[in-house]
Amino acid sequence: MRNLITDVPGVLVGNAHDPRLASGVTVALLDGASSVSCAVLGGAPGTRETDLLQPEAMASGADAVVLSGGSVFGLDAAAGAQAWLREQGRGFAFAGVRVPLVAGTICFDLLNGGDKDWGRYPPYRELGYEAAAAACDAFAIGSVGGGHGATTFDLKGGLGSASGVTPGGFRVGALVVVNAVASAVIGGGPRFWAGALEEGDEFGGLGLPERITPEMRVLDWKGRARAGHPGTTIALVATDAALDKAGARRLALAAGGGLHKALRFAAALTDGDAVFAAAMDRARRPADVQAQIEIGAAAGDCLARAIARGVFAATALPFPGAPPAWRDKFSA
Amino acid sequence: MRNLITDVPGVLVGNAHDPRLASGVTVALLDGASSVSCAVLGGAPGTRETDLLQPEAMASGADAVVLSGGSVFGLDAAAGAQAWLREQGRGFAFAGVRVPLVAGTICFDLLNGGDKDWGRYPPYRELGYEAAAAACDAFAIGSVGGGHGATTFDLKGGLGSASGVTPGGFRVGALVVVNAVASAVIGGGPRFWAGALEEGDEFGGLGLPERITPEMRVLDWKGRARAGHPGTTIALVATDAALDKAGARRLALAAGGGLHKALRFAAALTDGDAVFAAAMDRARRPADVQAQIEIGAAAGDCLARAIARGVFAATALPFPGAPPAWRDKFSA
Numbered sequence: 001m002r003n004l005i006t007d008v009p010g011v012l013v014g015n016a017h018d019p020r021l022a023s024g025v026t027v028a029l030l031d032g033a034s035s036v037s038c039a040v041l042g043g044a045p046g047t048r049e050t051d052l053l054q055p056e057a058m059a060s061g062a063d064a065v066v067l068s069g070g071s072v073f074g075l076d077a078a079a080g081a082q083a084w085l086r087e088q089g090r091g092f093a094f095a096g097v098r099v100p101l102v103a104g105t106i107c108f109d110l111l112n113g114g115d116k117d118w119g120r121y122p123p124y125r126e127l128g129y130e131a132a133a134a135a136c137d138a139f140a141i142g143s144v145g146g147g148h149g150a151t152t153f154d155l156k157g158g159l160g161s162a163s164g165v166t167p168g169g170f171r172v173g174a175l176v177v178v179n180a181v182a183s184a185v186i187g188g189g190p191r192f193w194a195g196a197l198e199e200g201d202e203f204g205g206l207g208l209p210e211r212i213t214p215e216m217r218v219l220d221w222k223g224r225a226r227a228g229h230p231g232t233t234i235a236l237v238a239t240d241a242a243l244d245k246a247g248a249r250r251l252a253l254a255a256g257g258g259l260h261k262a263l264r265f266a267a268a269l270t271d272g273d274a275v276f277a278a279a280m281d282r283a284r285r286p287a288d289v290q291a292q293i294e295i296g297a298a299a300g301d302c303l304a305r306a307i308a309r310g311v312f313a314a315t316a317l318p319f320p321g322a323p324p325a326w327r328d329k330f331s332a
Numbered sequence: 333m334r335n336l337i338t339d340v341p342g343v344l345v346g347n348a349h350d351p352r353l354a355s356g357v358t359v360a361l362l363d364g365a366s367s368v369s370c371a372v373l374g375g376a377p378g379t380r381e382t383d384l385l386q387p388e389a390m391a392s393g394a395d396a397v398v399l400s401g402g403s404v405f406g407l408d409a410a411a412g413a414q415a416w417l418r419e420q421g422r423g424f425a426f427a428g429v430r431v432p433l434v435a436g437t438i439c440f441d442l443l444n445g446g447d448k449d450w451g452r453y454p455p456y457r458e459l460g461y462e463a464a465a466a467a468c469d470a471f472a473i474g475s476v477g478g479g480h481g482a483t484t485f486d487l488k489g490g491l492g493s494a495s496g497v498t499p500g501g502f503r504v505g506a507l508v509v510v511n512a513v514a515s516a517v518i519g520g521g522p523r524f525w526a527g528a529l530e531e532g533d534e535f536g537g538l539g540l541p542e543r544i545t546p547e548m549r550v551l552d553w554k555g556r557a558r559a560g561h562p563g564t565t566i567a568l569v570a571t572d573a574a575l576d577k578a579g580a581r582r583l584a585l586a587a588g589g590g591l592h593k594a595l596r597f598a599a600a601l602t603d604g605d606a607v608f609a610a611a612m613d614r615a616r617r618p619a620d621v622q623a624q625i626e627i628g629a630a631a632g633d634c635l636a637r638a639i640a641r642g643v644f645a646a647t648a649l650p651f652p653g654a655p656p657a658w659r660d661k662f663s664a
Binding site for chain 1: 593
């Protein structure tokens with residue numbers, strides 16, 4: 001186990017980013033998924049192919065999920081992943097042609113100091129292709145891929161991932177670009193809101209403060225400092241269970257709890273928080289409702305841990321005024 | 333301030349319950365709301381008039397929201413509240429008649445030891461009438477009203493409430509029947525998952541464990557002990573801001589984070605977790621997006637606190653095998 005979403009068989013993850021742009025793309029390839037669905041939780045989402053992922057829509061889901069920087073311009077990243085999948089002959093079989101289905105969502109990193117003066121077309125399509133081509137099981141987390149330019153309210157954000165096993169023996173994993181409007185740490189200190197769920201010392205092992213004062217839980221977020229400044233936490237969770245699309249949507253909804261557990265708050269008007277969910281097996285159905293509930297709850301825990309791990313692993317952007325990385329602020 | 337949802341002007345709350353039935357009804361009267369909406373988060377909801385509360389539906393919302401025990405039979409409680417409102421001449425004016433709009437949701441308390449052998453029709457309609465007639469601003473919490481027969485995984489549940497003020501000066505409040513599938517306390521001990529958000533010692537002032545071990549966060553819930561046994565946490569949040577219906581739905585979605593923060597997990601396949609949201613002023617619009625975000629985040633905090641307060645205030649049911657009350661298990 002790598003403590004990455006790729007511990008769920010069939011999921012591979014690739015990253016690509018451009019330091020000058022200060023943004024990038026993460027692509028999760030989903031090989032053999034029984035179903036993929038999603039839950040859009042925030043009030044300012046940017047999405048592609050999410051209608052196709054609804055239980056009442058056709059097809060079982062998607063061949064890949066893209067988590068991109070670049071705000072609305074990053075929606076192009078799916079086209080790059082799609083081109084790569086087409087070259088591999090992958091996709092939904094349709095009377096002799098292959099139609100690669102790629103869903104995606106983006107986060108707002110347009111004001112992070114990077115050079116966004118890209119001319120007519122943004123570079124996300126090519127970054128999406130690169131990320132898909134780079135997909136592997138031992139990918140990096142932190143300031144990479146879609147998380148390269150990500151920030152939280154007070155610290156550098158990043159790409160996070162984590163995995164776990166349910167009591168019933170199903171694997172679950174989470175992948176997340178943490179570009180949250182709010183903070184992942186308690187009161188500007190080194191401890192994470194997700195501290196209650198930390199496995200080992202995967203994000204520093206600092207535990208929780210015994211008492212959290214009103215000052216430590218003050219409501220603060222990007223938009224207070226810069227009016228309306230948005231942010232978003234976008235995620236994919238996966239399991240090696242076989243679920244139908246409605247089951248995958250329930251998984252996305254249940255796992256969404258991880259956003260609320262790991263951040264001061266989530267699902268706000270100016271974030272585009274969204275969770276995709278992929279069931280990566282076609283035969284191994286949960287034996288009962290219990291097993292299915294465990295998968296949702298455990299995936300939510302994984303997502304919370306992945307958020308903390310993404311911030312913990314990140315390195316700061318080199319621009320004036322860029323928020324510090326956790327490691328710069330709190331590491332000895 | 334009473335630390336109750338009635339700190340938001342226009343909201344009154346009434347309780348009625350039957351100890352032999354071991355169930356009851358809570359009615360929140362919403363006088364002068366600019367809009368009421370809701371977000372259904374769980375996979376096994378029981379609801380009434382929630383379609384009318386969607387932003388694209390007619391009318392601004394509802395004159396009352398009912399939180400009832402009794403599972404599907406408790407949906408009748410809305411009829412009682414409606415009859416009471418009609419007698420008062422209240423409701424949506426419709427060419428000379430008054431049409432009281434009452435939305436509601438229920439929780440499953442059919443297996444709590446009470447006598448559910450009620451003959452042809454269940455008693456919830458009358459309990460709904462009684463609860464509406466009893467509405468006041470200084471209502472009780474704990475084992476009362478819709479929370480009378482409520483339980484969590486390991487402790488007696490109950491009716492909870494809390495209130496707060498946003499940095500921008502808006503009041504927010506929450507009302508909740510805590511009948512959760514999971515637990516509100518950490519690892520079966522006295523400390524609450526909502527401990528990070530506790531104001532003063534409103535639910536014991538015990539803070540958080542400094543370190544939460546894997547044993548303390550083991551996934552357990554009603555359904556593990558009794559296959560498929562459901563549970564539900566149903567809530568109303570309110571604010572003295574003026575919001576349109578879409579704004580009220582965003583408020584319900586944002587406040588839903590309180591469920592995830594106060595319970596080991598929420599929004600599962602076998603719960604009917606749902607949050608109603610009422611904007612109780614018609615003129616005082618949030619000045620900006622910031623103020624609106626604060627209302628959502630603060631309402632989520634209130635909901636988390638209300639959940640802990642409901643469990644903290646509850647008294648046990650007198651039946652064999654009934655879960656203990658927090659106060660019996662942990663009070664000196």
